[in-house]
Amino acid sequence: QARPAELRSGLPHGWVSARFEQILLELQTGPFGSSLHQSDYVVGGTPVINPASIQGERIVPIDKMAVGAATLERLATFKFRAGDVVLGRRGEMGRSAVVTESEQGWLCGTGSLILRLSRQVCARFVVLLLGSPSVRDYLGGKAVGATMQNLNQGILLNLVIGVPPSAEQHRIVAKVDELMAL
DSSP: OOOHHHHHTTSOTTOEEEEGGGGEEEEEEOOOGGGSOGGGEEEEEEEEEOGGGEETTEEOOOTTSEEOHHHHHHTGGGBOOTTOEEEEOBSSTTOEEEOOGGGTTOEEOTTEEEEEEOTTSOHHHHHHHHTSHHHHHHHHHHOBOSSSOBOOHHHHHTOEEEEOOHHHHHHHHHHHHHHHHO
16 A cells, blocks of 8 residues: 555646545444344334445435434434445445435444545545545455455555545546446
8 A cells, every 4th residue: 555655656736645534524433233223223214324225326225224213313423414425334345425415314324434524525526436446456455354344444544545636526526427427
């Protein structure tokens, strides 16, 4: 893994090298298993978002994975805010999505992480970055767990990335979205 100083030489003009921790305001792991029990789940409650709910860079709730008001309030620390990025930390590495206003207030599940980003980075750009083959390989190669990969915070925080200026991030996102539409 390259150090930020090593990465800097290969970056386009205006880009900066950073460890992932430098673009985050907050990193929150979902509640530990002992905090959220099978008996807490209810039909028709507030969705709980685990990696299986992160599909194609979108959040897709699973009906039986929801909690009632009392559990939601008890676990209020783990509620999503619009603009957060949710990242699966189990199974397939790099699976992530931007939390929209529709998902605000939903609950981060045990197998996921909440990324609250600095204003210098576009959330959609970060989702594209996390889903890129090189980052997925890095996360997968560093993840721990024999039967199922499990990403810990330290692995993610030490990831070295190239960060373009804000306008360039938005151009990259627009171009990728345009190409994906084809």
